[in-house]
Amino acid sequence: MHIAMIAYHASPFATPGAGANGGMSVYVRNLATQLARSGHEVDIFTGAHDVPGRHRIEPGLWLHALSDDDRERDLTRRVDHFAERVLEALDRSTSIDAVHANYWLSAVVAHSAKHELGLPLAVTFHTLERAKLRLGQPPSHLTEARVYQEQRVLGCADLIVSSSRAEATWLRTLYGPPRGQLVVVEPGIDPAVFSPTLSRGPARRAIGVPPDASVILWVGRIQSLKGTALAVASWLELDDPRSHLVVVGGPSGDDGDREFAEVRRLAEDAGASDRLHLVGPRPQIELGTYYRAANLTLVPSESETFGLVALESLACATPVVATRTGGLAEIVDDGRTGALVDERTPRAFADRMALVLRDPVVARRMGERGARRARGRTWAHTANDFLTSLADLSATPLDACASCA
Ligand code: UDP
Structure with a gap:
């Protein structure tokens, strides 16, 4: 398969553990790497990598780092601008089988790709605004827009890839049943880094x-x-x-x-x-x-x-x-x-x-x-489960999607 992954706000190749770079960066990097190593092609698009350009990471894996330096503009316009450039690149490629979005901002971009280019849409949210609110966290100035977009994407996505059963339950109960297939695919670990030892x-x-x-x-x-x-x-x-x-x-x-x-x-x-x-x-x-x-x-x-x-x-x-x-x-x-x-x-x-x-x-x-x-x-298990879910995916009609109207 040839998969476009969108990770707008955090670079999968930055050091995790500060700022916006955490588990999502680790997830995208490892999932993409495993997919490439099992013979698939992956193009990752990010607006958050230090060095803009098209980087070949390893055979089958490319990072498209689009500059996102226009900090003056509001987030919505920056995401729209990023989306335009991603869509141009996807349109030039004739072989993309599916778009996989990570986090709600990337889901907005990938949602456009489904509408404009007819590509199947898979989404991993990583966090959900309504789940955060339910836990008592205060709303932010983005809450309304985020809930709206999450709900909208759930009404159009062909596949939702949750990382836990808990997330799948939050999705169903806080947003209603999604339109597409909902699967739980647990993230993994890299056994070359994380393994036991006999002595501390x-x-x-x-x-x-x-x-x-x-x-x-x-x-x-x-x-x-x-x-x-x-x-x-x-x-x-x-x-x-x-x-x-x-x-x-x-x-x-x-x-x-x-x-x-x-x-x-x-x-x-x-x-x-x-x-x-x-x-x-x-x-x-x-x-x-x-x-x-x-x-x-x-x-x-x-x-x-x-x-x-x-x-x-x-x-x-x-x-x-x-x-x-x-x-x-x-x-x-x-x-x-x-x-x-x-x-x-x-x-x-x-x-x-x-x-x-x-x-x-x-x-x-x-x-x-x-x-x-x-x-x-391990991430190899994660990639395997992810591919199984993606294999039969086709873009469902757009008629149920609010943004089609
Ligand atoms: N991490 C890291 N270096 C650090 C701190 C964290 O590589 O200095 C990694 C950690 O190994 C883990 C990820 O960041 O893979 C954090 O993921 P987690 O799901 O625990 O939290 P999230 O960032 O998604 O909220």
Whole structure:
């Protein structure tokens, strides 16, 4: 197949872990790479890559980085401009079989491609505005436009690729049944990066934490939604002077800088700054070492559509203590590969972490089971499932789509 992937707002080839670059970038890069390596052709279009131009990434995989430097214009006009250029490129290519959009802004672009060029439309939303609102997050100036577009795309897309059963349920209940096929395709891990080790010692030396400490790891884009400050508060609640917290990632979103300041303040006030390691965003290739160094990974997010960090940790045989929400509840098997926490309080997270930390035998068994769970879910599996869903796809008529009228 020849697939056009749209990733307008985040470059799949930027270092994830800060700004707009997170799980979606990792997803698009790995899915596209696996598809290309299994003999398919993939053209990725982004408006967020540093070096504009057409880049050959590897055989079968191209990145079309369209410059998006006209920051003066409002988002709608920038997306429209990006869409025009993507459509021109798609129109020149006679062999595209389907367009796969990632996130709502890209879905707007791919939706035009279906209308203008008759191409089958597949969408992965990654996050849904109504799901965020339902969780109590405040609306933004884009909320109305985003909900409208998400609803509109759901009325026209031929295939919706959800990353978790939870996301599929949110889609159905918050937007109504989509017009096209709805499938759940779990994201995966790269086993060359995320794999277990027999001994933590070398990993701890590599990242500079003491060999005999209890090491808790937090990985992601620093923002309140991800619970970075809550992770610090939960770690402090353990009240264990031998414990260290390692935070990998940088500020992201509207409240990222505030959350980062809060992280530092909490540790300073507790006199624990020397045991808090703020290492900033790290390329994925390094992350296996961080997970392998840790006794557990803490994922206290308010919500996660999937939660790649949790799966990566399990792949390194490191148990996960996470909020019981969204995809996290599908990744972590409570009591067997880690713990799921209902109440997002420092006390509740600390209690569950203490259970893992105080019993090395339990922790080791959890790690072994986690590694088995994740071994069965590499990006090769994801690409395979994705292709199966895409194989029979054809563009359904446009008559039910609001934008056809
Ligand atoms: N990540 C990374 N470097 C960092 C921080 C995060 O490579 O410094 C990656 C992490 O390995 C994971 C992704 O960013 O693959 C975050 O995905 P997740 O689904 O956990 O959260 P999202 O960003 O989608 O909200």
